[in-house]
Amino acid sequence: MHAWGAPAAEPIDSSTRQAVGRRWANACRIAVPALLALIVVMLAPVPSATAQSIVQPVAADPTVIRAQDGRYYMYATADDWGDGQGEHNMTVFTSFDLVDWKYVGDVFDEAPGWHPPGRLAWAPDISESNGTFSLYYALYDEKNPCIGLATAPGPTGPWTDLGHPVFCAQDVGVGGTIDPFLWDDGKTKTMFVGNFHGVYAIPLNPEGNAPAGAPVRVADDRFEGPEVIFRDGYYYLFVSAGNCCNGADTAYRVLAGRSQSLTGPYLDRKGDDLNAGGGALILAGSQAWAGPGHNTVVTDDAGADWIVYHAVPRDDLELPSGAQRREGMIDRIVWANGWPEVGDGSPASTGPASPQTKLPVQVRLSPETPTELPEGGGPLNAKLMVSAPADAPYVGQVWVDVVQPGSATGTNVLAPIPVDLKPGQTMEQTVTYTVPAEAAAGIYGIFAYAGATVDAPVEFGTVTATKAGNSVGSGLAGLSTSLDNA
DSSP: OOOBTOTTSOOOOOOOOOOOOOOOOTTOOOOOTTGGGSOOOBOOOOOOOOSOEEEOSOOOSOEEEEOTTSOEEEEEOOEEOSSSSOEEEEEEEEESSSSSOEEEEEEESSOOTTSOTTOOEEEEEEEEETTEEEEEEEEOOSSSOEEEEEEESSTTOOOEEOSSOSEEHHHHTOSOOOSOEEEEOSSOEEEEEEBSSOEEEEEEOTTSSSBOSOOEEEEOTTEEEEEEEEETTEEEEEEEESOTTSGGGOOOEEEEEEESSTTOOOBOTTSOBTTTTOOEEEEOOOSSEEEEEEEEEEEOTTSOEEEEEEEEETTSOBOTTSSBOOEEEEEEEEEETTEEEOTTSSTTOSOSOOOOOOOSOEEEEEESSOSEEOTTOEEEEEEEEEEOOTTSOEEEEEEEEEEOTTOSSOEEEEEEEEEEEOTTBEEEEEEEEEEOTTSOSEEEEEEEEEESSTTSEEEEEEEEEEEOSOSOSOTTTTOEEEEEOO
8 A cells, every 4th residue: 555644545555882802704604693792781772863865876766665565665766886797777775774774686687678778667656556566657758658567476576567667647637647556545545757848647547557537737837756644634745846966056845734535626835826936845965965856654653753755965976877876865854843853954954863663683884994895895894783672682693795797696694693682682793804806896895693593684784895996807716805903
């Protein structure tokens, strides 16, 4: 279901300091069950991570769902990461806690046959009903943009495309039919679309694969990227305005209006209609970040709302491919007098804050050395913190994998080590891995997992490092990993 907070509707599938004086090299597969049980000190819970980008290098136009397995899944617009892998045709990421994310693959390895050559899928929107995941997406065309649909039995696929558009602009008589958002209250389905030709609500048939009524304009031609949630008797329409992709000069931003009817009128705080110049500003650029926008809204296990969106770091505007670096971001929404507010109205302004998720353990990694590595490679040190909840112990294992550029599969570099934590205890340790000069250039991810077995992780933390140079090489050859004294 995808009717966020809808009345009488099924909700979205919602879904140390450790004295270790030994160094490990390469695969680090020597079992040492006693080492991580030597000294575990009582500490306060791990501090919340400062609000910052959560997905790098790019996660434009993010949409998020929680599946029955308890994990969150994020889907993003197609982009060339500059990792030597070419275009990623809609990327998929997963997370246990909405903070640490892992790339797990692309939706389309090959474009569906009806897609025109060279056209890639944009602005996905994910929903789930009766075990089927539906991913709507946009296929841009200046004259006749279309909405596509792919379905899967699970959040990572395999995906089966509908084989033809759900509809195109000329089918429904409106322009700018991209940036889909599905409202499904369990009774009817309504597709919101819009790209600076007006934002429209379009009824769909029960199967959600064809239009079934006349479009209704809910916002004017300043906007795109619609998202609707329901809260306390009101539908809230979030939209984005401004050019999304103009580098440091982009004025992309998020505005909102609310209505007691799904199809409007949507009014801002002053009572002005989004169809006639209105719009309450929610999020705009800052000195550090440009162009925040195209958001979705997620609720954590404590009932707090979070806005997930993309923004461009002003000090690193482009990917190696030349595409704009639109990183995935998250910030806390606070409701004040019936209106959503985000910190001071700029990206990453609600930290330190992190979503609250009900997990049996918390894992955090934070870099202690620069994450930009030269062509000659070098070490990356990261602080690993593994914490039991305040009200429960945690008994399990911790292990470390490294993911090399262009891969969704990790290579184990630290074999599972047992941990036994009392309620509120934290294991803190420095993890080091070294990327050699001959290794491939690109983004390396270090992932620290916790779980009963390597086949059943329940949480992970991650940091990434970018190695300069050509995007060729021997990957992890010669990579070394160690645990050092804290």
